[in-house]
Amino acid sequence: MTSHLISIEEIDRAAIERILLRAQSFAEVSGREIKKVPALRGRTVVNLFYEASTRTSSSFELAATRLSADVINIRSSGSSIEKGESLRDTVQTLTAYEPAAIVIRSPYAGAAAQVAQWTDAAVVNAGDGKHEHPTQALLDVFALQRRVGKLDGLNIWIVGDVMHSRVARSDISAFQTMGAKVTVAGPPTLLPRDIEALGCSASPTLDELAEADVIYVLRMQHERMQEAFVPSLGEYAARYQINHERLRPGQLVMHPGPVNRGVEISADVIDSEIALIGEQVKAGVAVRMAVLYELLVGTTTLAAVA
Amino acid sequence: MTQKLFRRPAPAADLLITNAHVLDPRTGIDGQHDVLVREGKIAEVGAPGSLSAESLPPTAPTMDATGKHLFPAFVDPHVHLRSPGQEYKENLETGTAAAAAGGFCQVIAMPNTSPVIDAVTVLRSLTTVASQQAQVPTGFLASITVGLLGSDLSPMAALADAGALGFTDDGKPVTSAGMLRKALQYQRLAGGVIALHEEDPALSGAGVMHEGAVSARLGVTGIPSISESTMVARDSAIAKFEDARMHFQHLSCIESVEALAYWREAGARVSGEATPHHLTLTHEDVRSLDTNFKMNPPLRSESDRQAIIEGLRSGVIECIATDHAPHARYEKEMPFEQAPMGTTGLETAFAAVYSELVKPGVLSLGLVIERMTAGGALYGLPVPKIETDAEANLVLVDLEASWTVGEHGYVSRSQNCCFDGRTFAGLVEMTIAAGSVVYEHGKELDR
Numbered sequence: 001m002t003s004h005l006i007s008i009e010e011i012d013r014a015a016i017e018r019i020l021l022r023a024q025s026f027a028e029v030s031g032r033e034i035k036k037v038p039a040l041r042g043r044t045v046v047n048l049f050y051e052a053s054t055r056t057s058s059s060f061e062l063a064a065t066r067l068s069a070d071v072i073n074i075r076s077s078g079s080s081i082e083k084g085e086s087l088r089d090t091v092q093t094l095t096a097y098e099p100a101a102i103v104i105r106s107p108y109a110g111a112a113a114q115v116a117q118w119t120d121a122a123v124v125n126a127g128d129g130k131h132e133h134p135t136q137a138l139l140d141v142f143a144l145q146r147r148v149g150k151l152d153g154l155n156i157w158i159v160g161d162v163m164h165s166r167v168a169r170s171d172i173s174a175f176q177t178m179g180a181k182v183t184v185a186g187p188p189t190l191l192p193r194d195i196e197a198l199g200c201s202a203s204p205t206l207d208e209l210a211e212a213d214v215i216y217v218l219r220m221q222h223e224r225m226q227e228a229f230v231p232s233l234g235e236y237a238a239r240y241q242i243n244h245e246r247l248r249p250g251q252l253v254m255h256p257g258p259v260n261r262g263v264e265i266s267a268d269v270i271d272s273e274i275a276l277i278g279e280q281v282k283a284g285v286a287v288r289m290a291v292l293y294e295l296l297v298g299t300t301t302l303a304a305v306a
Numbered sequence: 307m308t309q310k311l312f313r314r315p316a317p318a319a320d321l322l323i324t325n326a327h328v329l330d331p332r333t334g335i336d337g338q339h340d341v342l343v344r345e346g347k348i349a350e351v352g353a354p355g356s357l358s359a360e361s362l363p364p365t366a367p368t369m370d371a372t373g374k375h376l377f378p379a380f381v382d383p384h385v386h387l388r389s390p391g392q393e394y395k396e397n398l399e400t401g402t403a404a405a406a407a408g409g410f411c412q413v414i415a416m417p418n419t420s421p422v423i424d425a426v427t428v429l430r431s432l433t434t435v436a437s438q439q440a441q442v443p444t445g446f447l448a449s450i451t452v453g454l455l456g457s458d459l460s461p462m463a464a465l466a467d468a469g470a471l472g473f474t475d476d477g478k479p480v481t482s483a484g485m486l487r488k489a490l491q492y493q494r495l496a497g498g499v500i501a502l503h504e505e506d507p508a509l510s511g512a513g514v515m516h517e518g519a520v521s522a523r524l525g526v527t528g529i530p531s532i533s534e535s536t537m538v539a540r541d542s543a544i545a546k547f548e549d550a551r552m553h554f555q556h557l558s559c560i561e562s563v564e565a566l567a568y569w570r571e572a573g574a575r576v577s578g579e580a581t582p583h584h585l586t587l588t589h590e591d592v593r594s595l596d597t598n599f600k601m602n603p604p605l606r607s608e609s610d611r612q613a614i615i616e617g618l619r620s621g622v623i624e625c626i627a628t629d630h631a632p633h634a635r636y637e638k639e640m641p642f643e644q645a646p647m648g649t650t651g652l653e654t655a656f657a658a659v660y661s662e663l664v665k666p667g668v669l670s671l672g673l674v675i676e677r678m679t680a681g682g683a684l685y686g687l688p689v690p691k692i693e694t695d696a697e698a699n700l701v702l703v704d705l706e707a708s709w710t711v712g713e714h715g716y717v718s719r720s721q722n723c724c725f726d727g728r729t730f731a732g733l734v735e736m737t738i739a740a741g742s743v744v745y746e747h748g749k750e751l752d753r
């Protein structure tokens with residue numbers, strides 16, 4: 001049976017630790033002059049992106065390339081997708097090339113799970129609507145662990161537009177699986193009703209932000225103003241921007257990118273030592289290499305790689 | 307009197323059913339009986355072994371129904387037969403054949419077709435086709451507003467004269483209270499029930515499932531229950547003010563049941579229906595993002611489901627309606643947020659409700675039979691009854707037989723059934739509608 005990575009909930013703590021351990025060895029590969037291993041030589045990875053993406057698509061491409069796979073990148077603009085071909089037909093067409101893996105980014109929840117039903121390839125969810133972004137969650141855990149060690153007992157606040165964030169949903173789950181306590185905070189209009197059912201706490205203010213060890217800042221999109229979720233970016237920034245006035249010493253800050261400098265996070269925080277943003281991006285390649293390896297090569301030959 | 311039900315000509319049934327457990331909550335019959343059907347009418351109901359087929363033509367069959375149940379056949383006041391314009395999903399023949407297979411003897415079709423049933427010509431063409439193709443008697447609702455656009459009244463009086471049982475913009479609410487009020491006033495001239503799909507678009511927004519813990523997890527935009535209930539409350543108030551007859555379709559949440567109970571008590575002439583899926587499933591079933599679980603109104607929370615069950619039990623909700631809504635396979639093979647709303651339901655309605663609510667002891671069999679046969683009366687249609695001289699509208703069911711939904715395909719043209727793959731008890735063996743045998747399990751009837 002082909003295994004997939006559709007939802008972060010599908011993998012337990014042991015599996016996350018196994019993938020991240022392997023990511024660590026791949027991170028070392030990335031430090032070498034020749035940044036390649038032959039693990040996926042002769043196999044094909046399809047990157048199927050129905051949404052604009054810079055870091056996710058480039059890091060998946062780089063990850064597959066560094067594993068020596070042949071890579072096909074398909075974006076919705078300029079492809080048959082633009083001509084109205086259905087997801088199923090596109091996937092069946094690509095499946096004819098017998099890819100080992102299909103990496104899919106879609107604006108719709110559940111798209112990756114559907115693709116998994118229509119192909120023999122291993123499917124990696126690179127973001128499905130506002131639902132899940134499991135490799136982002138893995139790289140966030142990876143980057144954070146590298147800075148602080150184990151996440152057990154860590155207090156993590158996820159701040160901002162939780163409602164429209166797939167990163168938030170995957171991170172809530174991943175951080176909790178790794179033993180952290182998660183609080184989501186943001187404008188009440190952008191905190192989903194019954195979000196506490198995910199096991200986290202929810203707060204409409206940052207009054208208790210001092211209790212956080214780590215603050216994970218979400219991107220505040222301009223479209224949300226038009227939909228009247230918040231009155232203005234100014235009012236949002238006044239109440240929820242993560243800046244040095246709100247932070248206490250010892251707190252760390254993360255952000256999935258791309259950042260709106262001066263909106264959800266101040267420019268000086270982005271560029272400071274307490275921000276892990278660059279480390280998150282860097283972790284992306286190694287973690288995605290580890291995910292592709294886990295799905296396509298498996299667990300038994302861990303020692304043989306790198 | 308204007309003809310309100312249409313079906314193809316079919317031979318009147320002659321048969322003797324022996325040893326069936328006959329149950330009709332309206333006539334009070336509940337026990338082993340023989341039932342003699344002659345020339346499409348119930349000629350006699352007698353003690354087991356007391357009736358003979360002597361008075362029937364020599365070819366008339368005698369069915370030994372030992373261990374099986376005979377009920378008045380079901381009535382579905384809410385189906386989408388997709389004709390005209392969307393025959394790739396369903397048509398009058400396939401949809402009514404699915405109804406026959408589900409034990410129904412009457413169905414009422416919704417007007418959100420293409421074109422919309424908002425003109426006498428459209429309705430006439432449909433009743434003509436139904437008179438040639440419908441396997442079971444079929445009635446039609448016409449739209450309240452032209453094109454379901456909410457801005458101009460349909461010619462309600464002319465449509466009623468042409469056979470419309472009532473009016474609905476089902477699939478959409480009548481958003482403007484002023485427009486709805488005019489339709490209710492016009493009802494005094496046209497007659498017919500005004501049936502409403504209740505939903506405030508400003509509250510539903512881009513929602514595609516129930517707003518709650520599951521939508522929070524899935525990151526899928528939710529439809530809050532107040533989207534429905536605030537409209538039930540608003541429109542009940544208008545109905546009372548105009549002393550109009552109003553029916554609420556597919557109620558889905560606690561707040562709507564409460565609003566309906568309140569306004570009924572206050573004297574409003576309002577009624578309600580519930581679907582088998584809202585009675586048996588919740589938003590937890592949507593976790594898989596299987597598009598067969600996408601319908602409008604959405605599957606809601608367990609407490610909402612309990613409130614719908616309680617409403618059905620107490621009679622606040624008078625009837626079960628399937629909201630049978632077929633869609634082509636390729637339409638449902640889309641990501642959840644893009645797929646069309648709706649589930650088929652005619653072939654599974656009784657088995658789902660029986661297996662999930664009657665067998666576990668939540669509702670009595672008699673109550674379920676009453677609620678599954680009450681939907682036509684709300685639109686002024688005669689109620690199927692098991693009594694001497696009544697037109698034969700009967701369904702023979704094997705409550706012991708279990709079957710897996712979709713295992714042998716569907717009679718409907720579409721497969722988008724939210725119960726697909728589930729194993730249910732309660733198999734429809736035979737359906738008699740308006741005096742004719744319209745379905746026998748395992749037998750392909752001449753169509």
